[in-house]
Amino acid sequence: MNDRLFKLLRAMACACLITASAAAFAAAPAKSSVxxxxxxxRWLPANLPAAGYAKIVNDGDSTVRLTGASSPDYGEVMLHQSRLAEGDSTMVMVAHLDILAHGSVSLAPGGYHLMLSHAKQPVKPGDTVPVTLHFxxxxxxxxxxxxxxxxATGPG
Ligand SMILES: [Cu+2]
Known part of the structure; x- marks a missing residue:
């Protein structure tokens, strides 16, 4: 193989690799703007369901819709909303939650929260629980x- 042909082949191989990695990048899951x-x-004793709170910020130019959450530490994670009905506080399931472009939604005591139940291992104050939000x-x-x-009234 002469030197010129080798360089040409090497250049083609490089171009190929770039194309392949660009395709792999395009196929990756959508990057979230959140x-x-x-x-x-808020941890509760006796293996009671715990409530998860957070501020979800949408840095993007279009509305994103939170559809659920999951955690390796809990068997079930649901999206709930606390409501006051005739003086009694109740919780209802929420199918999804929209976060407007350049807006935010707070999951906070008395309102939206994640309900984490069926802990798969002992969870205690001081731990950090990984939670994945799905959109x-x-x-x-x-x-x-x-x-x-x-x-506690907050994380800080
Ligand atoms: Cu709840």
Whole structure:
């Protein structure tokens, strides 16, 4: 093989690799425009379901829809909303939650929250629980939720 042909082949191989990696990048799941702040869990004793709170911020130019969440530490993670009905606080399931472009939604005591139940291992204050938020566009965001005692009012 002469030197010129070798260089030509090498250049072609390089171009090929670039094309292949560009294709792999395009096939990767959608990158989320969301980031999450102040994620924490209010821990309760006796293996009771725990509530997860966070501020979900959409840095993008279009609305994103939160459709659910999951965690390796809990068998079930649901999206709930606390409501006051005739003086009684109740919780209802929420199918999805929209976060407007350049807006945010807070999961906070008395309102939206993640309900984490069926802990797969003992979870205690001081732990950090990984939670993945799932969005309608196929993107997902993993967040570490700081586990706080039952009387805590926030993560800080
Ligand atoms: Cu709940």
């Amino acid at each position: 980031h999450v702040e102040h994620a924490w869990i 309608a566009d196929g993107a997902s965001v993993q967040v570490g939720f700081k586990v706080m005692p039952a009387n």
